[in-house]
Amino acid sequence: MSPAPSTSSPKIGVLIVNLGTPDAPEPGAVRRYLAEFLSDRRVVELPPLLWQPILRGVILTTRPKKSAHAYRQVWMDEGSPLAVYTSATAAALAERFAGEGVRVDWAMRYGNPSIADRVRAMLDAGVERLLFAPLYPQYCGATTATANDALFAVLAGLRAQPAVRTLPPYHDEPAYIEAIAATIRAGLATLDRAPDALLLSYHGMPERTRTLGDPYYEHCLATSRLLTEALRDIFAGPIETSFQSRFGRAKWLEPSTETRLAEMAARGLRRIAVATPGFSADCVETLEEIALRGEEFFRENGGEKLHYFPCLNAGAEATNLYERMIRRELSGWLPPPSLD
Numbered sequence: 250m251s252p253a254p255s256t257s258s259p260k261i262g263v264l265i266v267n268l269g270t271p272d273a274p275e276p277g278a279v280r281r282y283l284a285e286f287l288s289d290r291r292v293v294e295l296p297p298l299l300w301q302p303i304l305r306g307v308i309l310t311t312r313p314k315k316s317a318h319a320y321r322q323v324w325m326d327e328g329s330p331l332a333v334y335t336s337a338t339a340a341a342l343a344e345r346f347a348g349e350g351v352r353v354d355w356a357m358r359y360g361n362p363s364i365a366d367r368v369r370a371m372l373d374a375g376v377e378r379l380l381f382a383p384l385y386p387q388y389c390g391a392t393t394a395t396a397n398d399a400l401f402a403v404l405a406g407l408r409a410q411p412a413v414r415t416l417p418p419y420h421d422e423p424a425y426i427e428a429i430a431a432t433i434r435a436g437l438a439t440l441d442r443a444p445d446a447l448l449l450s451y452h453g454m455p456e457r458t459r460t461l462g463d464p465y466y467e468h469c470l471a472t473s474r475l476l477t478e479a480l481r482d483i484f485a486g487p488i489e490t491s492f493q494s495r496f497g498r499a500k501w502l503e504p505s506t507e508t509r510l511a512e513m514a515a516r517g518l519r520r521i522a523v524a525t526p527g528f529s530a531d532c533v534e535t536l537e538e539i540a541l542r543g544e545e546f547f548r549e550n551g552g553e554k555l556h557y558f559p560c561l562n563a564g565a566e567a568t569n570l571y572e573r574m575i576r577r578e579l580s581g582w583l584p585p586p587s588l589d
């Protein structure tokens with residue numbers, strides 16, 4: 250038998266991606282970020298001739314100041330929580346793949362570091378096979394698809410393209426459900442008694458996107474159903490689902506988190522816990538909208554205490570989950586694990 254031809258193994262890159270965040274908790278930086286984010290036609294699906302005057306004339310003149318205040322309340326010494334946790338996740342994953350020549354980096358769909366910049370850095374480093382991994386468990390046109398669009402736009406300008414794979418949604422992946430269930434169990438263990446209910450709050454979307462075929466709503470409900478099953482052994486109270494962060498005038502997915510919080514208080518549920526399984530990392534939407542404002546709102550409506558349980562962030566549960574999914578997606582690219 251002739252010996253196998255010797256080939257040098259192709260260089261593999263993994264780029265994890267999140268939504269994006271302002272560079273500073275200041276109105277100017279927030280304005281730049283919102284202008285890019287809210288001009289994305291996957292996010293606001295209105296004709297630009299109608300939407301751009303509203304965006305430039307109304308939203309970008311009022312919202313940046315209000316949002317900058319929200320960002321200031323949650324800003325960390327190292328920066329915006331979303332960027333801090335996404336970068337720490339990439340660093341933890343880079344360690345896991347260190348011995349295997351796999352380059353791991355991170356990028357943001359809006360703001361910095363941009364997808365275009367980090368894909369080019371991968372190519373400069375010689376990457377020939379790229380796994381592009383938007384960290385959204387539930388697929389949504391406004392998150393997953395637009396991140397993939399940004400990757401494909403970079404590729405469209407290249408003569409020599411790398412081979413690419415994209416991470417599929419993982420809303421019902423047993424390892425994801427178990428990772429979220431583990432963080433909820435850990436949260437429950439810190440309380441001196443069980444809360445009266447658990448609320449699973451996901452980012453909202455315009456209701457219309459559902460009828461147009463976006464699977465996001467069904468993905469969120471599937472995650473909630475699987476989490477409810479996974480938590481049954483340790484939590485006997487009601488586990489409910491809601492959609493937060495409404496934006497604009499259109500009808501959004503229901504029930505809204507606000508409505509649900511008010512109803513829960515009205516039903517006599519005094520102490521509740523809230524988790525946000527659709528966010529891979531804590532950000533202004535979880536830390537300010539839920540843990541700060543949601544807590545206050547719940548108490549104003551007659552509740553006693555809202556306990557917020559953090560996202561996976563860059564903890565061990567997160568790193569184990571992402572490593573596992575990445576290894577699966579890299580199968581055929583990475584040599585199989587040795588058996589000795």
Ligand SMILES: C=CC1=C(C)c2cc3[nH]c(cc4nc(cc5[nH]c(cc1n2)c(C)c5CCC(=O)O)C(CCC(=O)O)=C4C)c(C)c3C=C
Binds near residue numbers: 496527532533534
């Ligand atoms: C996780 C899934 C997300 C979906 C789906 C989503 C849809 C969506 N968002 C807006 C408008 C805003 N979102 C904002 C912040 C924000 N959104 C997500 C995630 C999803 N958005 C994250 C992770 C963040 C946090 C970013 C951070 O810097 O911490 C904001 C900015 C904050 C503010 O001004 O309130 C807006 C605006 C729309 C319109 C939309 C779907 C159509």
Ligand SMILES: [Fe+2]
Binds near residue numbers: 452494
């Ligand atoms: Fe959002």
Ligand SMILES: [Fe+2]
Binds near residue numbers: 494533534538
């Ligand atoms: Fe918000």
